Amino acid sequence: MSYKCDTCGKGSLHCTKGKHRPGKASKKFRYRAQKVIRILKPNLHNTKIKQNGIAQKLRVCTKCLRSLIFKTAEKN
Numbered sequence: 001m002s003y004k005c006d007t008c009g010k011g012s013l014h015c016t017k018g019k020h021r022p023g024k025a026s027k028k029f030r031y032r033a034q035k036v037i038r039i040l041k042p043n044l045h046n047t048k049i050k051q052n053g054i055a056q057k058l059r060v061c062t063k064c065l066r067s068l069i070f071k072t073a074e075k076n
Contacts, residue, residue, distance in 0.1 A: 003041055005061040007068075013040040 004011040018033035043062045048055050060068065 003044065004059070005042060005044060005064055006058040007060055007064045010042045010061050010063075012042070014038070015040065 002011065015038050016035050017038055019036045044059045045062065045065055047058055047060050047065060047068075049058055049060075049068065050056075
């Protein structure tokens with residue numbers, strides 16, 4: 001099961017970041033900064049949503065969840 005939003009398809013991102021260990025940044029950068037791979041994940045929630053009278057379980061990101069709540073509030 002992938003870590004993606006079921007409505008918009010937002011998924012995890014990979015980025016690299018330089019990290020200096022303490023005491024290694026001086027001496028004209030004799031030791032290079034280590035590259036650390038970070039994984040940024042979306043804030044997903046498991047929700048039950050009724051679509052066309054059928055209840056479905058979806059993994060939805062916070063942005064989509066807020067928009068779904070706003071749309072249902074408008075209908076009522």
